[in-house]
Amino acid sequence: MQHIQHVLPWSATGTERTLSLFRFGSGARKAYIQASLHADELPGMRVAVELKRRLRELEAQGRLTGVIELVPVANPIGLGQMFQATHQGRFEFNSGKNFNRDFPDLADAVARRLEGRLADDAEANVAMIRRAMLEILADLPPADSELDGLRYRLMQHACDADLVLDLHCDFESIMLLYALPQNWPRLRSLAARLGAGAALLAEGAGGNAFDEACAMPWLQLAERFPQANIPLACVATTVELRGMADTGREECIASAEQILGYLAEQGLIDGEWPDAPSSDCQATPFAGAQYACAPHPGVVSFLQPLGARVKVGDPLFEVIDPLTDRHSVVTASTDGILYARERLRFAQPGLWLAKVAGATPIRQGRLLSD
Numbered sequence: 260m261q262h263i264q265h266v267l268p269w270s271a272t273g274t275e276r277t278l279s280l281f282r283f284g285s286g287a288r289k290a291y292i293q294a295s296l297h298a299d300e301l302p303g304m305r306v307a308v309e310l311k312r313r314l315r316e317l318e319a320q321g322r323l324t325g326v327i328e329l330v331p332v333a334n335p336i337g338l339g340q341m342f343q344a345t346h347q348g349r350f351e352f353n354s355g356k357n358f359n360r361d362f363p364d365l366a367d368a369v370a371r372r373l374e375g376r377l378a379d380d381a382e383a384n385v386a387m388i389r390r391a392m393l394e395i396l397a398d399l400p401p402a403d404s405e406l407d408g409l410r411y412r413l414m415q416h417a418c419d420a421d422l423v424l425d426l427h428c429d430f431e432s433i434m435l436l437y438a439l440p441q442n443w444p445r446l447r448s449l450a451a452r453l454g455a456g457a458a459l460l461a462e463g464a465g466g467n468a469f470d471e472a473c474a475m476p477w478l479q480l481a482e483r484f485p486q487a488n489i490p491l492a493c494v495a496t497t498v499e500l501r502g503m504a505d506t507g508r509e510e511c512i513a514s515a516e517q518i519l520g521y522l523a524e525q526g527l528i529d530g531e532w533p534d535a536p537s538s539d540c541q542a543t544p545f546a547g548a549q550y551a552c553a554p555h556p557g558v559v560s561f562l563q564p565l566g567a568r569v570k571v572g573d574p575l576f577e578v579i580d581p582l583t584d585r586h587s588v589v590t591a592s593t594d595g596i597l598y599a600r601e602r603l604r605f606a607q608p609g610l611w612l613a614k615v616a617g618a619t620p621i622r623q624g625r626l627l628s629d
């Protein structure tokens with residue numbers, strides 16, 4: 260195991276923050292796994308603890324057949340953002356920016372660099388594109404903030420991986436995956452192993468989140484150079500490891516083992532591993548997800564458990580204004596699975612309280628929330 264440390268730029272004078280990455284194994288194929296980019300989403304960090312322990316063991320047994328890079332704390336900035344005993348790990352205090360948005364968009368710069376140089380040989384194209392990505396990142400001007408410095412380092416390690424797993428969670432949630440539709444066939448067995456109850460697929464959900472920043476350039480380059488043979492060389496997914504409180508020892512150990520089984524299936528680990536369960540969840544368009552908000556302020560009572568299958572018109576939650584007695588029941592606007600619920604129980608304007616994964620697109624434009 261190699262421990263690589265990057266000092267982040269622009270720490271406050273007299274302090275220093277470091278991004279730590281653990282590299283295991285060797286070989287041509289590479290998987291990159293990071294946890295808790297939203298720093299208060301801790302199930303991924305707990306799973307990473309177990310992954311680190313197991314990868315060290317597997318490496319000592321000589322069973323790693325590829326490189327696996329693990330970043331258990333992908334966001335040391337957000338990890339320190341405690342405010343009066345409340346953890347804010349999603350938005351940077353300094354800029355207000357979401358830690359999982361605005362990663363470098365590499366497709367255009369790669370296209371400019373490789374115009375006329377990509378041909379029939381898929382393997383040569385992949386090598387050339389990865390080299391170009393690393394050069395482009397290295398040529399970027401020095402980061403003008405600590406956050407930019409963090410984004411640059413994460414991308415630098417992930418952009419040449421065959422497989423990228425970004426471990427997040429929702430407030431209260433079932434296990435689920437976000438991915439490009441084109442990558443779903445390669446991710447179905449991961450979803451099955453993890454027992455995911457939903458997979459939300461979108462090509463460009465908006466905001467250039469980390470998984471898309473890794474996977475989308477391949478799609479965009481293949482479209483841009485149709486005569487060249489450019490495979491989707493980076494399969495990336497955001498895994499929502501249930502809800503924020505789901506750091507239970509047994510469930511996180513099980514999730515780590517399921518991820519290792521998937522890595523083995525992808526050719527990165529040798530030996531005997533359980534087959535993926537044959538049944539998996541139905542993937543649905545991210546545009547089919549209902550974000551149910553309250554029509555007015557008030558105290559919230561949920562009327563459905565997580566994971567419930569609901570039909571159009573089924574009640575999701577009720578909101579009651581305790582002073583005016585105004586009472587509203589918010590219902591499902593699509594048939595689907597209630598996959599996530601807000602933690603707060605007081606309705607805020609414009610903030611979703613429940614999300615339902617439906618099969619019919621009902622939203623347009625930018626799909627990701629801020």
Ligand SMILES: [Zn+2]
Pocket residue numbers: 296297300359427428
């Ligand atoms: Zn997140």
